Amino acid sequence: MEGVWERIVEWTRNNLSDWTMVKVYLACAVAGGTVLVGQAGLNLFGLGGDTDVDPDVDVDEIEGGDSLNFLSIRALAGFLTFFGLVGWGGTSSGWGATPSLLAASLAGASVMALVAFIMRFFRRMQSSGNVNPRNAIGKTARVYLRVPGARSGKGKVTVRVQGRSMEFGAVTTGSELPSGSDCRIVGITTDDTLEVAALEGGGGES
Numbered sequence: 001m002e003g004v005w006e007r008i009v010e011w012t013r014n015n016l017s018d019w020t021m022v023k024v025y026l027a028c029a030v031a032g033g034t035v036l037v038g039q040a041g042l043n044l045f046g047l048g049g050d051t052d053v054d055p056d057v058d059v060d061e062i063e064g065g066d067s068l069n070f071l072s073i074r075a076l077a078g079f080l081t082f083f084g085l086v087g088w089g090g091t092s093s094g095w096g097a098t099p100s101l102l103a104a105s106l107a108g109a110s111v112m113a114l115v116a117f118i119m120r121f122f123r124r125m126q127s128s129g130n131v132n133p134r135n136a137i138g139k140t141a142r143v144y145l146r147v148p149g150a151r152s153g154k155g156k157v158t159v160r161v162q163g164r165s166m167e168f169g170a171v172t173t174g175s176e177l178p179s180g181s182d183c184r185i186v187g188i189t190t191d192d193t194l195e196v197a198a199l200e201g202g203g204g205e206s
Contacts, residue, residue, distance in 0.1 A: 022091050025104065029084025035077035075115040083108030133168065136161045136185045136194060141170070143183055147196060149176040157196060159185060169193035 087104030095103070136159050147155030147170045155177065157170040169190075170183075174197055177183050187195035 021097060021100070022088060025084045025087035025091065025100075027084070028080045029088060032077040032080030032082075032084060035073065036081060039074065039077075072115070072119060074119065075112045078111040078115045079108035081108075082111045131161050131164060131166055133161070133166075133188055133191060133194065136166070136168070137187065139185050140199065141168075141183055141185055141194075141196060143170070143177045143179050143181045143196075146179045147172050147177040147183070149174060154193065157183065157185075157194065159194075170196045172196050172198075174198055 083104045086107040087100050090100030090103050091097070139159050139161070141157040141159035143155060144158050144167060145156035147153075147157070149172060151171050151173055154169045154171055156167055158165055158167050160166070169192055170177075171189060171193060172183070172195065177196065177198060182199050183196040184199055185194050186197045189195055
């Protein structure tokens with residue numbers, strides 16, 4: 001064991017003590033590629049999913065139906081992977097430091113944008129499906145993520161539509177609706193965003 005440990009220490013000293021740009025690119029490629037492969041493996045078992053880097057960021061900034069999520073795990077992993085691969089390839093081909101860095105940044109940003117577009121597409125498909133959100137008007141919904149008052153932001157509600165429990169973005173012109181409260185669907189602002197209002201008294205159709 002001592003011999004193995006000594007070889008590991010020697011390799012680390014010889015290869016990682018001097019962090020050249022090539023090693024930085026390779027580290028980025030390995031880190032991003034590992035995350036992508038790991039998520040692909042989890043998807044095979046139905047455990048995959050994507051998460052936002054900062055779960056405290058307001059839903060309007062990150063999860064809006066028409067917004068592009070550049071801060072998801074997949075998007076960042078894609079950036080790191082292609083930033084590293086293109087940067088390493090450019091440096092190894094003798095492009096020079098600046099051209100390699102520019103090409104790597106462009107490649108990473110392009111992949112990040114592509115992943116964000118693809119995720120938005122699937123989010124729309126998943127939220128819409130064959131369900132007509134207009135059928136939710138008049139129904140009682142449960143606030144899943146608080147809905148800021150006076151249309152100052154977007155929250156989320158769950159409502160049963162056409163026999164399915166669906167999740168929609170939600171806005172309200174009234175006062176803030178806290179998580180866990182009930183509300184009524186009074187209109188539609190977009191295909192994936194409903195207008196809700198506080199219940200004035202009692203339930204309603206669900």
